[in-house]
Each structure stands twice: as C-alpha cells, then as structure tokens.
Amino acid sequence: MIHLSVLIRDIDKEVYTKFKAKAAEQGLKIGEALTKAMEEWIKSNKGLNAVDIERKKNLATFRTIIGDLEKTHPSQWGLIAEGDLQCIKDTHEEIAQELKNRNLVGKPCYIFQIGRRIKKRTFGLGSRIK
Amino acid sequence: MKISYKKPIISEIFAPFLPIKIFDETQNFSYPQNGTIDALIDTGYDGYLVIPLKIFNILNLISSEFVKDYLTRAETITGENVELQTSLGYVEIPQLDLILSIEIDTTSFCSEILIGRQLLEQLLVTLNGPQHELIVEK
Numbered sequence: 001m002i003h004l005s006v007l008i009r010d011i012d013k014e015v016y017t018k019f020k021a022k023a024a025e026q027g028l029k030i031g032e033a034l035t036k037a038m039e040e041w042i043k044s045n046k047g048l049n050a051v052d053i054e055r056k057k058n059l060a061t062f063r064t065i066i067g068d069l070e071k072t073h074p075s076q077w078g079l080i081a082e083g084d085l086q087c088i089k090d091t092h093e094e095i096a097q098e099l100k101n102r103n104l105v106g107k108p109c110y111i112f113q114i115g116r117r118i119k120k121r122t123f124g125l126g127s128r129i130k
Numbered sequence: 131m132k133i134s135y136k137k138p139i140i141s142e143i144f145a146p147f148l149p150i151k152i153f154d155e156t157q158n159f160s161y162p163q164n165g166t167i168d169a170l171i172d173t174g175y176d177g178y179l180v181i182p183l184k185i186f187n188i189l190n191l192i193s194s195e196f197v198k199d200y201l202t203r204a205e206t207i208t209g210e211n212v213e214l215q216t217s218l219g220y221v222e223i224p225q226l227d228l229i230l231s232i233e234i235d236t237t238s239f240c241s242e243i244l245i246g247r248q249l250l251e252q253l254l255v256t257l258n259g260p261q262h263e264l265i266v267e268k
Binding site: 014015042051055058059062063066080081092095096097100105106107108109110111112114116117118119120121122123124126 | 155156157158172173174175176177180192193194197198199200201203204205206207209211212214216217218231233235240248249256260
C-alpha cells in the first residue's frame with residue numbers, strides 16, 4: 001500500500017476536532033481514521049440521481065454569484081433554478097409567484113435571502129429523530 | 131383553544147399535540163389535503179417545524195429549498211450532526227384561524243411531525259400537566 005501526504009482545505013473545524021478526539025479514543029492516527037472514514041463513505045455513497053445533479057448545478061451557480069449579490073442586493077430574495085439565477089425580488093412572496101409563473105414548482109430550486117444565514121438547529125433528546 | 135394530550139407514536143407517555151395543516155411556499159400543495167394532522171409540541175427542538183422526508187416530498191418543498199451554504203449546523207443535544215434540508219412554507223392552525231410563514235426542516239431520520247420553539251414563540255402556549263391539556267392562544 002502506498003501512503004500519501006495531502007493538504008486538505010476547507011475542513012469544518014468543529015467536525016475535525018470531534019473526529020480527531022474520536023480517532024485518539026480508538027488509538028488511531030488521523031490518517032488511519034480518515035482512510036477508514038473515506039472507505040466507509042465510498043461504500044455507502046450511492047450515485048447521484050437527476051434531482052441531485054440539478055441541485056448541484058444550482059449550488060455551483062449560487063457559489064459563483066453570491067459574492068457579488070451580497071454587495072449589490074443585500075437582504076433581497078434570490079431564486080436559482082435550472083442552473084441559473086432566475087430573479088431577484090424584495091420578498092419571498094414575490095419569489096413564490098415567480099415559481100408559479102416560471103413553472104418551476106416540483107423542480108429543485110434554491111430560495112435565499114441574500115446575506116441571511118439560517119439559525120443553527122438543535123434537536124433535544126426527546127425528539128423523534130432516530 | 132384547549133386540546134387533550136394524546137399518545138405519541140413511539141412514547142408511552144401522553145403528550146401535547148397541535149392540529150395543523152402544512153403548505154408549500156406557493157400554497158399549491160397542502161398536507162394533509164383535507165383536515166389537519168397532529169404535530170407534537172417538542173421544546174427540545176429549536177426550529178419551527180420538522181417533518182418526515184415523505185411529507186417534504188409530497189409538498190414539493192424541494193422547489194423552495196434554502197441553499198445549504200446558508201444553513202448553519204444542525205445537531206442533537208449530544209453533539210451528533212444531523213443532515214438537514216430546510217425550505218420555506220406555511221403552517222395553518224385552523225382552530226386559531228392563523229397562517230404563519232415558517233422554515234420547514236426535514237431529515238431522513240424524522241418519523242413524526244414536531245413543532246419547535248421558533249414556531250411556539252408565535253403563540254401563547256400553556257401546558258396543563260395535571261389535566262393533560264394543551265392550551266394555545268394567538
């Protein structure tokens with residue numbers, strides 16, 4: 001087996017900290033634990049369906065344009081579908097109307113208020129999340 | 131409005147449920163189509179509403195989904211990450227003659243509709259434990 005040394009960017013700090021602690025708990029080096037995790041991920045990762053492909057295209061569009069939109073249209077609402085920015089409106093109700101007008105209902109679309117992140121969610125132990 | 135506690139799907143302890151109707155962002159689709167469905171009040175969940183993936187799909191909520199880059203993390207109280215999809219939609223509480231714009235979460239692990247604290251913040255809620263009664267007002 002050939003072992004590589006790689007530099008990986010954009011890893012979530014919180015996830016990495018937990019991963020590192022878990023690896024240490026089991027007496028594994030980070031590289032060993034990461035190799036196991038990657039093997040598991042490859043095994044469990046099914047191929048993308050048409051909806052997933054569409055969502056990925058929409059996400060790529062979002063990532064390309066969001067930097068400029070945050071400067072030029074803060075707080076307005078955007079709609080991305082079919083890999084394109086469809087429109088920018090003042091309210092989400094107007095975006096809903098555009099969804100109907102453009103026959104996009106049922107298709108994967110991203111709606112977002114420019115610059116606004118959704119608050120973190122926490123599920124308590126009583127939740128029906130199994 | 132006073133509603134007696136009911137028995138949840140998986141717990142043996144009677145709990146407060148609120149009858150609701152859920153709509154997609156365009157209000158073209160509703161769940162259920164007729165009448166209401168009982169949603170469990172869960173103060174341990176801090177979102178608005180979490181629904182099973184099957185209902186999320188029936189409502190076509192994939193058309194009003196938030197971009198995952200704008201979603202912060204979702205986790206259980208024990209620190210486990212939860213893979214979440216969140217969309218815009220509406221919830222109706224017919225007995226209060228109330229419709230609210232909300233964020234609707236789903237995850238493949240969700241088996242029961244839960245009402246969380248951000249939705250409860252829009253209502254005056256009293257839990258009468260001894261009487262097993264939920265009291266909800268606008």
